[in-house]
Amino acid sequence: MANRSLFLKLLSAFVVFGAWEIAGRIPVSYAFPTFFESMAALFKMMFDGSLLAAYAETLKPLAIGILISAFLGIAIGLWIGLSGWFDWLFSPIFIVMQAAPLAALIPLLVMMYGIGLTSKVFVVCIMAMPVIVLNTAGAVRNTPSSLTEMGKSFLASKAEVITKIIVPAASPVIFSGLRLGISAGFIGAILSELKITPTGVGDIITYSRSIADYATMYAAIFSIIVLAVLFLNFLEKIEKFFFAGNVRGYASD
Amino acid sequence: MLQTDNPVQDLPAGHGHSVASSNSSANAVSVRNVSKNYGTVEALKDLSLEFPKGQLTSLLGPSGCGKTTLLKIIAGLLEPTSGEIEVDGRSVDGPGPDRAFVFQDFALLPWASVLRNVSFGLELRGVAKSEREDIAAKYIADVGLAGFEKSYPHELSGGMRQRVGLARALSVDSDVLLMDEPFSAVDEQTRRKFQEDLLSLVANENKTFIFVTHSIEEAVYVSDQIAILLPRPSRVSDIIRPSGLREKDSRSIRRDPEYLDIVDEIWESLRSYVE
Amino acid sequence: MKVFGIRLPGMSSLLIWGLLWEIFGRSGLSFFVPPLSDVIATLFEVIGTPAFQKALYETGYAFVAGVFFAVSIGIPTGILMGKNRLLDELLLPWVNIFLSAPLTALVPVLMVLFGFGMKSIIITTTLFAIWIIILNARAGVMQINRSLVEMAHSFGATPWAAFTKVYFWAALPEILGGVRIGIIRAVKGVIIGQLLISIVGFGALFELYSNNFLMSHFWAVLLVLFAMAFTISEVLAYLERRVSYYAAKR
Numbered sequence: 001m002a003n004r005s006l007f008l009k010l011l012s013a014f015v016v017f018g019a020w021e022i023a024g025r026i027p028v029s030y031a032f033p034t035f036f037e038s039m040a041a042l043f044k045m046m047f048d049g050s051l052l053a054a055y056a057e058t059l060k061p062l063a064i065g066i067l068i069s070a071f072l073g074i075a076i077g078l079w080i081g082l083s084g085w086f087d088w089l090f091s092p093i094f095i096v097m098q099a100a101p102l103a104a105l106i107p108l109l110v111m112m113y114g115i116g117l118t119s120k121v122f123v124v125c126i127m128a129m130p131v132i133v134l135n136t137a138g139a140v141r142n143t144p145s146s147l148t149e150m151g152k153s154f155l156a157s158k159a160e161v162i163t164k165i166i167v168p169a170a171s172p173v174i175f176s177g178l179r180l181g182i183s184a185g186f187i188g189a190i191l192s193e194l195k196i197t198p199t200g201v202g203d204i205i206t207y208s209r210s211i212a213d214y215a216t217m218y219a220a221i222f223s224i225i226v227l228a229v230l231f232l233n234f235l236e237k238i239e240k241f242f243f244a245g246n247v248r249g250y251a252s253d
Numbered sequence: 254m255l256q257t258d259n260p261v262q263d264l265p266a267g268h269g270h271s272v273a274s275s276n277s278s279a280n281a282v283s284v285r286n287v288s289k290n291y292g293t294v295e296a297l298k299d300l301s302l303e304f305p306k307g308q309l310t311s312l313l314g315p316s317g318c319g320k321t322t323l324l325k326i327i328a329g330l331l332e333p334t335s336g337e338i339e340v341d342g343r344s345v346d347g348p349g350p351d352r353a354f355v356f357q358d359f360a361l362l363p364w365a366s367v368l369r370n371v372s373f374g375l376e377l378r379g380v381a382k383s384e385r386e387d388i389a390a391k392y393i394a395d396v397g398l399a400g401f402e403k404s405y406p407h408e409l410s411g412g413m414r415q416r417v418g419l420a421r422a423l424s425v426d427s428d429v430l431l432m433d434e435p436f437s438a439v440d441e442q443t444r445r446k447f448q449e450d451l452l453s454l455v456a457n458e459n460k461t462f463i464f465v466t467h468s469i470e471e472a473v474y475v476s477d478q479i480a481i482l483l484p485r486p487s488r489v490s491d492i493i494r495p496s497g498l499r500e501k502d503s504r505s506i507r508r509d510p511e512y513l514d515i516v517d518e519i520w521e522s523l524r525s526y527v528e
Numbered sequence: 529m530k531v532f533g534i535r536l537p538g539m540s541s542l543l544i545w546g547l548l549w550e551i552f553g554r555s556g557l558s559f560f561v562p563p564l565s566d567v568i569a570t571l572f573e574v575i576g577t578p579a580f581q582k583a584l585y586e587t588g589y590a591f592v593a594g595v596f597f598a599v600s601i602g603i604p605t606g607i608l609m610g611k612n613r614l615l616d617e618l619l620l621p622w623v624n625i626f627l628s629a630p631l632t633a634l635v636p637v638l639m640v641l642f643g644f645g646m647k648s649i650i651i652t653t654t655l656f657a658i659w660i661i662i663l664n665a666r667a668g669v670m671q672i673n674r675s676l677v678e679m680a681h682s683f684g685a686t687p688w689a690a691f692t693k694v695y696f697w698a699a700l701p702e703i704l705g706g707v708r709i710g711i712i713r714a715v716k717g718v719i720i721g722q723l724l725i726s727i728v729g730f731g732a733l734f735e736l737y738s739n740n741f742l743m744s745h746f747w748a749v750l751l752v753l754f755a756m757a758f759t760i761s762e763v764l765a766y767l768e769r770r771v772s773y774y775a776a777k778r
Contacts, residue, residue: 004617005617008614008618009617011618012619012621012622013621016622029641031641088536088538088541089541090541091541092539092541092545093542095758096542096754098761099715099757099758100715100754101715101718101753102716103716103719103720103723104719104723104730104749104750104753106723107723107735107737108560108738108746108750110738111560111741112558112560144358146357147362149325149330149356149360151377152329152330152348153328153329153330153348153352153353154348154354154374154377154378154421155348155349155374164376164377165362169363169364171364183628183630186630187631187632187720190632190633191723191724194632194635194724195723195724206636209640214640217636217640218637221633221636221637224630224633225625225629225630225633225634228628228629228630229629232628233628
C-alpha cells in the first residue's frame with residue numbers, strides 16, 4: 001500500500017510538471033517558461049551561489065521576526081490565558097488582528113521605520129504574532145479542569161499548577177500555533193521584500209521580471225515555496241513525534 | 254495542615270460495622286450544616302453527614318443530587334457557601350495532605366509515564382526523586398501494574414489508567430480517600446474486578462473511603478454505610494448500614510438475601526426521582 | 529471580566545485602547561499617529577469621496593468574485609476528493625502544499641500572466657481562500673458517520689437522494705467552517721493583492737495617502753478596513769454557531 005501511495009504521488013507530480021512543460025512549450029504566454037527551463041535556472045542559481053546569498057538575506061528578517069513573535073507571543077498568550085483581567089484587556093486586540101488584513105499596515109510601517117530591516121521584521125511580527133498569542137491563550141484556557149483540580153487536591157502551589165500541569169498540557173497547541181505563525185511569517189517576509197525593498201529572493205523575483213528572465217523568476221518563486229512547505233512539514237513531523245500521546249489519554253477516548 | 258500521628262490507630266481495620274458509635278473521634282470526616290449555592294441555585298442545603306474512620310461510605314443518588322459537589326467540598330476543591338468540614342477533628346478549608354482524590358476521568362498527565370504519574374503527588378510534596386519513585390513502584394505493583402512503569406497513559410486501557418489514578422492516591426498515604434465515580438468510565442467486567450479489589454483495600458488499609466457512585470448495586474456491594482442523597486434541594490434522605498455483608502466472601506455477596514433486599518429497598522426510594 | 533460585580537462585555541476594552549490612542553495622538557509624540565477623534569472626523573469626510581467609494585467598490589468586487597470562485601470550485605472538489613480515493617490521493621498533496629505555501633510569492637507570476645489589474649487580484653483572492661475550503665469539505669465528507677451512510681442504504685435511498693438529503697447536510701458544519709476560514713483568508717488576500725498591484729482599490733488609495741503624508745486619511749481607511757474584516761469574521765462565526773448544534777450530537 002505504501003507503494004501505491006508513493007506511485008500516486010509521483011504520478012500526480014509527473015502530471016502537474018508535465019502540464020507545466022507542455023504549457024510552456026505551446027507557449028500559453030510569453031511569460032510562461034517551461035518546467036525544464038525553470039529547473040535549469042534554479043540549478044544555475046544554486047551552483048553559482050546567488051540563491052544561497054539571497055536566502056541568507058531573506059531569512060534574516062524572518063528569523064528575527066519569528067524569534068520575537070515566539071517569545072513575546074507565548075508570554076502574552078500565557079498571561080491572557082491565566083488572568084481574566086489581562087484577557088479582557090488584550091484579547092480583543094489580537095482577535096481583531098487575527099481577522100484584519102494587517103498587510104495594509106505596511107505603507108505605514110515604511111513611513112515610520114524606513115525601508116530597512118526594522119520594517120521587515122515588523123511585518124513578519126504582525127503577521128505571525130496573533131495566531132501564536134491566540135493559540136497559546138486558548139490552549140491555557142482549555143486545560144482539562146480535572147487536571148488542575150488534581151494538582152490542587154495533591155497540594156500543588158499556584159506556580160506548580162502552571163509549570164507542571166498547564167504549560168505541558170498546552171504545549172502541543174502552543175507548538176502548532178508557532179507553526180502557523182511561521183507559515184504567516186513566510187508570507188510577511190516575502191511580502192515585505194516585494195513591497196518594501198527588493199532584497200534576497202524578492203530581489204531575484206523583481207529583477208528577473210524587469211529583464212524578462214522569466215525562467216529565473218519562476219525558479220526563485222518555486223524555490224521559496226518548496227522551502228516553506230518543506231520546513232513547515234518538518235515542523236509538523238516534529239510536532240507529531242513529540243506530542244504523539246499527549247492529546248490522548250483522557251477518559252473520554 | 255501538617256499531617257500528625259493519628260491518635261486513634263487501634264481501631265479494628267476493615268470490619269467497620271463494629272464501630273458504628275456516635276463518638277465523634279471515631280469519625281474521620283464530619284460534614285456540618287454545609288450549604289452550597291451557585292448563584293440562586295441551591296446545590297446543597299444544610300447537609301450534615303458523618304464518615305466513620307476505617308470504613309467505606311458511599312454517596313448514592315440520582316444525577317443532580319449534588320454528590321460530586323459534596324465530595325469536592327470535602328476535598329477542598331470547592332468552597333461551601335456555609336457550614337464546615339472537619340477531618341480528624343480539625344476544621345479544614347482547602348485541600349490537605351490528609352485527603353487524596355481519585356478522579357472520574359482519571360486526571361492522568363498524558364505526557365508523563367506511569368511512574369511519574371503515580372509519584373506526582375509525592376513530587377508536589379517535595380519528596381526526593383529516588384525516594385518517591387521507590388514508593389511509587391511499590392504501589393504500582395500493589396495495583397497490579399508492575400512492568401508498566403515506563404508506559405504512557407494513552408498506551409493503557411481505561412481500567413489500567415484508573416489503577417494508575419488509584420496508585421497515585423494511595424502513594425501519598427492519606428487517611429481519607431475520596432473517590433468520584435472512579436469506575437464509571439471502565440467496562441463492566443473490569444468494574445467488578447475493581448469492586449472486589451476495593452473490598453480488600455478497605456479491609457487491609459486503615460483508611461477512610463468516601464465513594465461517589467450512581468450504581469445501587471455497586472454501593473451496596475462495597476459500602477459499610479450508604480448515604481442516600483435526594484435532589485432539589487439536596488439532602489441526606491437515608492443512611493443504610495448493611496450489617497452482615499462484610500463478613501461474607503466477596504464472591505457470595507451478590508447472592509446474599511440482605512444484599513438483594515437493600516438493593517430493592519434503595520431502588521424503591523429512588524425510583525420516583527428518576528426521569 | 530468583572531468590575532464591582534458587573535460583567536464587562538467582551539470587546540469593551542477596545543474603548544480603553546481608543547482612549548489611549550486619543551491621548552497618545554494628542555500628546556503629539558508621533559507625527560504618524562494622529563488623535564482618534566481626528567481620524568474619525570476624517571473618516572466621515574473620506575467615506576463621501578469618489579476615490580474611497582471607487583476603492584471600496586473595486587475591493588468589494590474583487591473580494592466577492594474571488595470568494596465566489598473559491599467556494600464554487602472548492603466545495604465540489606473537496607466533496608469529490610472525500611468520495612473518490614484515487615482523486616483524493618492525486619490532489620491532496622497539492623492542496624496541502626498550497627495551504628501552507630507563502631502565496632504572496634505567486635503574485636508576481638499572476639502579474640506577468642494576467643496583467644496589472646482586476647483579474648490578478650481576483651485570482652490572488654481565490655488562491656488564498658480555496659485550499660482550506662477544499663480541505664474542510666473533504667474532511668466533512670470523510671467524517672460522515674458510517675451508520676448514517678448505512679441508514680440511507682437500508683432505507684433504500686438512491687445515490688442522488690442520499691447525497692442531497694444526507695451526505696451534504698452531514699458534512700455541512702465542516703464545509704461552512706472551511707468557508708468561514710476561507711473568507712477571512714480572502715480578505716487578507718485581496719488586500720495583499722492590491723498592495724502588490726498597487727494601481728487598483730485600496731492599494732492605490734494607500735499609495736496616494738502615504739505619498740502625501742495624509743496620516744488621518746490613512747488611519748481612517750485602515751479603521752474602516754479592519755472594522756469590516758472583523759464584522760465579516762464575527763458574522764460568519766455567528767452563522768457557524770447556528771448550524772453547529774447538530775454537529776455536536778452525532
